[in-house]
Amino acid sequence: MKRIYLDHNATTPVDPEVLDAMLPFLREAYGNASSVHALGQEARRAVEQARERVAELIHADSSEIVFTSGGTEADNHALRGVMMSARDKAADSRAGASPHLVTSAIEHPAVLNTAQMLEKRGQAVTYVPVDGQARVDADAVVRALRPETRLVSIMLANNEVGTLQPVEAIARQARERGVLVHSDAVQALGRVPVDVRALGVDLLSISSHKIYGPKGVGALFIRKGVRVAPLIHGGHQERRRRGGTENVAGIVGFGRACELSGRMRAESAAREAALRDRLEVAILERIPHARVNGHPRERLPNTLNVAFRFVEGESLLINLDFEGIAVSTGSACSSGDLKPSHVLVAMGIAVEEAHGSLRFSLGRGTTAEEIETTIEALVKVVERVRGMSPMYRDFLKGREAAAGAR
Amino acid sequence: MEPYSEKVMDHVRNPRNVGEIADPDGVGEVGNPVCGDMMRLGIKVRDNRIVDAKFQTFGCGAAIAVSSMLTEMVIGKTIEEALRISNRMVAEALNGLPPVKMHCSALGEDALRAAIRDYLSRQGCELCVCGELDCPHRQDCEDRRRTREKAHAAAHGHAHGHGEHGDDKHGDDETEEGA
Numbered sequence: 386m387k388r389i390y391l392d393h394n395a396t397t398p399v400d401p402e403v404l405d406a407m408l409p410f411l412r413e414a415y416g417n418a419s420s421v422h423a424l425g426q427e428a429r430r431a432v433e434q435a436r437e438r439v440a441e442l443i444h445a446d447s448s449e450i451v452f453t454s455g456g457t458e459a460d461n462h463a464l465r466g467v468m469m470s471a472r473d474k475a476a477d478s479r480a481g482a483s484p485h486l487v488t489s490a491i492e493h494p495a496v497l498n499t500a501q502m503l504e505k506r507g508q509a510v511t512y513v514p515v516d517g518q519a520r521v522d523a524d525a526v527v528r529a530l531r532p533e534t535r536l537v538s539i540m541l542a543n544n545e546v547g548t549l550q551p552v553e554a555i556a557r558q559a560r561e562r563g564v565l566v567h568s569d570a571v572q573a574l575g576r577v578p579v580d581v582r583a584l585g586v587d588l589l590s591i592s593s594h595k596i597y598g599p600k601g602v603g604a605l606f607i608r609k610g611v612r613v614a615p616l617i618h619g620g621h622q623e624r625r626r627r628g629g630t631e632n633v634a635g636i637v638g639f640g641r642a643c644e645l646s647g648r649m650r651a652e653s654a655a656r657e658a659a660l661r662d663r664l665e666v667a668i669l670e671r672i673p674h675a676r677v678n679g680h681p682r683e684r685l686p687n688t689l690n691v692a693f694r695f696v697e698g699e700s701l702l703i704n705l706d707f708e709g710i711a712v713s714t715g716s717a718c719s720s721g722d723l724k725p726s727h728v729l730v731a732m733g734i735a736v737e738e739a740h741g742s743l744r745f746s747l748g749r750g751t752t753a754e755e756i757e758t759t760i761e762a763l764v765k766v767v768e769r770v771r772g773m774s775p776m777y778r779d780f781l782k783g784r785e786a787a788a789g790a791r
Numbered sequence: 792m793e794p795y796s797e798k799v800m801d802h803v804r805n806p807r808n809v810g811e812i813a814d815p816d817g818v819g820e821v822g823n824p825v826c827g828d829m830m831r832l833g834i835k836v837r838d839n840r841i842v843d844a845k846f847q848t849f850g851c852g853a854a855i856a857v858s859s860m861l862t863e864m865v866i867g868k869t870i871e872e873a874l875r876i877s878n879r880m881v882a883e884a885l886n887g888l889p890p891v892k893m894h895c896s897a898l899g900e901d902a903l904r905a906a907i908r909d910y911l912s913r914q915g916c917e918l919c920v921c922g923e924l925d926c927p928h929r930q931d932c933e934d935r936r937r938t939r940e941k942a943h944a945a946a947h948g949h950a951h952g953h954g955e956h957g958d959d960k961h962g963d964d965e966t967e968e969g970a
Contacts, residue, residue, distance in 0.1 A: 737824035
């Protein structure tokens with residue numbers, strides 16, 4: 386069976402060119418980038434070249450790039466590095482209160498769970514709510530700022546519904562007040578332009594495996610002059626900002642993936658957006674009681690999140706998987722507790738609808754034919770799963786009764 | 792999450808006994824859409840024996856597989872035999888469920904008990920809340936059920952809870968979450 390992969394927000398396949406770039410560093414060029422001999426120097430050169438490619442993609446200076454094990458580590462590094470560093474004297478004099486973090490209700494768990502850990506350690510955190518389209522209001526973020534606020538962390542694009550956030554406006558106003566700004570751009574990179582200068586952020590997290598690079602590598606952009614305590618203590622690697630022997634092959638792959646993304650992003654994004662729109666229109670036309678979650682325009686070009694009433698997302702997902710189509714869901718059932726996606730809940734979507742949500746995320750390899758196949762399969766699968774649903778049965782009966790009464 | 796067993800996938804792919812019984816002798820409905828799963832089970836009873844069962848379920852793969860498996864297990868059983876079917880037995884019949892999905896098996900057991908209770912009340916007899924037909928401690932069981940329900944409501948922040956999920960049984964050591 387030919388598989389159709391529409392889960393690119395979860396991860397992307399490694400581009401063959403990326404793999405080719407990596408292989409020598411898993412074979413003959415196995416040196417430690419900290420070693421002085423020729424093998425070590427070869428690895429060092431490759432790491433630094435990759436650093437330049439990563440920096441170039443986000444318009445940073447290569448000295449501002451710290452390689453990490455991925456987006457989650459970059460987020461942890463940014464939040465903990467700023468919030469848990471020794472309190473600076475200015476902050477001490479401003480207020481006796483504990484350091485304060487402002488973030489949003491729809492951040493990735495890498496940010497949210499780190500924020501909760503900081504709260505448990507006695508720090509103050511404000512979670513700014515979002516509107517029904519998952520947009521954070523820049524003014525609400527500014528209103529949440531206090532004299533003791535150290536950091537604002539707002540994602541550039543939400544991974545579940547794709548809504549883009551007004552990070553530029555937030556950063557401008559926060560920095561005027563001397564507050565550092567971090568953005569989790571893991572899902573945005575490779576899908577929309579990411580320019581740390583234009584955004585005006587101090588810290589930015591990115592990840593390799595969302596842009597056709599390998600898993601296990603990412604980076605934190607730290608603007609020159611911004612002091613962030615290390616998260617991983619160890620050797621002198623990454624200018625003492627992140628200990629541990631560099632993941633040379635991974636970093637090289639990430640660098641190559643960034644280079645390819647720079648070349649291919651605009652064209653691919655436009656193509657993906659057209660296919661995504663085709664999928665969206667067809668779903669709304671052919672499947673009743675479905676609605677799109679997220680912002681209609683300010684959204685990642687590859688992302689479509691739809692809630693199907695009367696059904697549960699995981700059963701839709703499994704049935705689509707039987708047809709060879711891979712998607713993801715915001716339903717509760719795979720999370721272990723009874724709560725559906727925190728993003729959909731924060732948007733004010735009824736819990737029973739949130740349980741029936743599916744996320745389609747397209748990629749470079751997605752074809753028009755795949756989208757047509759997906760539409761046909763989805764129509765069939767939703768009908769089949771609704772056929773099992775007691776709520777749908779009741780809904781149809783209620784409608785018949787209402788029609789009969791007229 | 793741990794993968795589903797082949798058997799679970801088979802029941803999701805080809806669920807048995809989906810639908811509504813035209814003239815049921817007992818109907819049980821448990822769970823609610825807010826919690827993410829809801830099951831309705833109808834049974835047909837002849838001479839104290841379940842001769843047919845059909846389900847409708849809103850829920851994840853495990854919830855559908857549990858519903859389907861349960862109908863296969865109850866058809867042909869007497870009421871007394873059916874009352875002895877536990878959530879663990881349903882999960883075992885499916886060659887196990889991932890730990891985070893164990894609570895889905897409670898949905899099946901609860902729906903079955905609710906359907907039997909409905910059948911019995913139509914016959915003019917009543918099942919104790921502990922699930923026994925001839926329970927000598929009915930008041931104690933009722934008190935325990937209320938305590939459970941309150942705890943559940945407090946834990947989930949809403950009063951309607953998971954339908955019958957909070958029901959107590961004597962010596963019940965099969966927790967809902969399993970994990």
